[in-house]
Amino acid sequence: MRTEIIVVGAGPTGLMLAHELTLAGVPVVVLEKQPTRNPQSRAGGLQPRTAEVLDLRGLLDPLLADAPSRNNHGGHFAMLPVELDCRPWRTRHPYPVTLPQDRLEAFLEERLVAQGVPVLRGHEATAVEQDADGVTAGGLRGSYLVACDGAHSAVRAALGVPFPGRAGRMSAVAADLTLASRSDAVPMDRGHFSQYPRSAGGYFSILHPLDGDRYRLIFGRLSGDGPGREAPVTAEEVREALHAVYGRDTELGELRAASRFSDAVRQVERYREGRVFFAGDAAHIHAPIGGQGVNLGVQDAVNLGWKLAAEVRGWAPAGLLDTYHDERHPVAARVLEHTRAQAVLMNPGQDEEVEAVRTLATELLRLPDTNRYISGMMSGLDIRYPGLGPRMTDLELTTGAGPTRLSLLMHSGRGLLLSLDGKRRDVGDRSDRVEHVVAESDEDVEGAEGAEALLIRPDGYIAWSTADRSPLEAALTRWFG
Secondary structure: OOEEHHHHHHOOHHHHHHHHHOOOOOHHHHHHHOOOOOOOOOOOOOHHHHHHHHHOOOHHHHHHOOOOOOOOOOEEEOOOOEEOHHHOOOOOOOOOEEEEHHHHHHHHHHHEEEEOOEEEEEEOOOOEEEEOOOEEHHHHEEEEEOOOOOOOOHHHHHOOOOEEEEEOOOOOOEEEEEEEEEOOEEEEEOOOHOEEEEEOOEEEEEEEEEEOOOOEEEEEEEOOOOOOOOOOOHHHHHHHHHHHHOOOOOEEEEEEEEEEEEOOOEEOOOOOOOOOEOOOHHOOOOOOOOHHHHHHHHHHHHHHHHHHHHHOOOOOOOOOOHHHHHHHOOOOOOOHHHHHHHHHHHHHOOOHHHHHHHHHHHHHHOHHHHHHHHHHHHHOOOOOOOOOOEEEOOOOOEEOOOEEHHHHHHOOOOOOEOOOOOOOOOOOOOOOOEEEEEEEEOOOOOOOOOOEEEEEOOEEEEEEEEEHHHHHHHHHHHHHO
């Protein structure tokens, strides 16, 4: 079977990448070794920048159409009792979006299947071979392959690509469950994440409501000891932790899904190996703190998708594909660093010296400038790639067709040349990859104040503005051939 792009892994990263490629008209096939979708919630929400990215493609509103409610609590850093305030970053999504990962995956997969994109389950890409013309894996032949197959990537193993970093030092469990009964220690409603952690009876624990009658429980022994990753999680093990931390009045109802995880920290040195790229957990892993994993993976996909499409369609300028590594590797490296810092500050063992540092960090987070810095870092709203402006804020605009928003103009997945001064500008023969829109706005463009026109990449970052005083043609050629 022949396709252009083989995507290995049907998690959020692989499915989002397949969506981007399909939007660009590039044939793609998704291979997934699991025969059915994983029913476990895993990640519990979307960071504000991920919500923005989904909004750029018109995916956010239909994704949340059946969501019970929007979250109105700010994010957290190391579960400290201070809400992170993303409003200074001028986003329409200042709060993390409560959404279990299984719902995101189901939504993206259903949309792909409806468009005729093959999502082949029960297909593992254990043998990967590449040559000057393409890649072969799982009975498929493609021009390129993207490994989105998780922390234990079969593609990475098949190619012998090292995954340097630090092994896990603790073992913990994440479980989706219902409760037959509960004590007063069990949270009834969603709140700020800092209210959930508890330690008692030799365990640390986080228990919070998900959707319907489903709860997520994360627990482990304060000693860090625990079974290996492959050991099944038993109902008795979960029940013991519930009793130890929340009392015997809290009784397990149904254990719906569970898995083990560690605090391992690893990152591949290069995100590209010939015609094979790495994205999501196949490229980087860290302790699951603060909803960073899905945030990183979805943005990896949106950064890489349009660049791969450009290469396949023959208009990519020289070096475009290499910018994927150059831009995304440092972003993940920073996440690995700050999740390690948070793991220390979370302090489940209640060490007195660490508690003193937590007190100081809490005071600092209450300072507006510190809170803005940390909220930008945790949400992904502060990302700025080398040689580019910041992300484009979702301006209110008025065009000849009437009122609109910037994000509504980006649904096609193409670049956007936005003229705010009423002048028409020439994109040359690039109209198939860059849309030109003349509009008015009463808002300033953050990072390009006073700009009369802007060139915005498909992933939402400003590639040029009249404030740069550099030629538009140079920027068009640099990013759109």
